[in-house]
Amino acid sequence: MRRTTSFPPRALCCVLLLALVFSSLFAAVAEEETYDVLGDELPMLVNKDHPVAEDFVPADLVLLSEVLDTSLVKIKYKNTMAVRAAAEALEVMLEAAKEDGIKNWQINTAYRSIADQKKILDNKIKGYMKNSGLSRAKAKARALRTVAEPGCSEHHLGLAFDITAKGASAFKGTKQYKWLNANCWDYGFVIRYQADKTEITGFNAEEWHIRYVGKEHALAMKKANYCLEEYLESLQAKPQPAGFLVDDDEEDINFEDLIPE
């Protein structure tokens, strides 16, 4: 007598085939949703005029604990992630700092999702409303001097780190701060928000916020004393100011095309 409870082989094949098709479709979609933040010739600009898309996720995110030597640096939150190349550049920089006798670093923040940023901004606004008695609009305006709108934070790229000295109440003036300020450019990092650029960046000075742009760009920006906005604008006006960025045969750079919508 034929058993009717067993699964018909043809149906099983169909289910397996469908599962295979869907899993590869999902894999393709998942791949498309991440963005190669270091794939462009110029550093990506993220600020209030250049937000990333709502679903923006950088490619190649890794846990910092997988890349950084925790004897050199404390990772404040163990799930902190960053783009691998930026984390590796940070490791190289911190090894060099150690050679110079500078240790005891701490990473407070690296990659942040848009949802994380929403929470941070909201908490800041609520804090100002509660503690300073400000209206929501005024509290938001004040909060936006130090916290970016969701989508407008450079931390969305996975290339920025908030770095400080372990145990220090303020970073500025520490030996770690002095070393970073003198040397980070050589390792591809810029101190993104400087006191003399607040009108352009829209942010108060943040001595602790470093952004990985790669060594060539970092050194060119240091030499010209440009923040990222000025640097990209200078390249648009003069496509080859630094000489080494574009070959004569290549097309002129239009950096607008390189910025994500």
Ligand SMILES: [Zn+2]
């Ligand atoms: Zn930061």
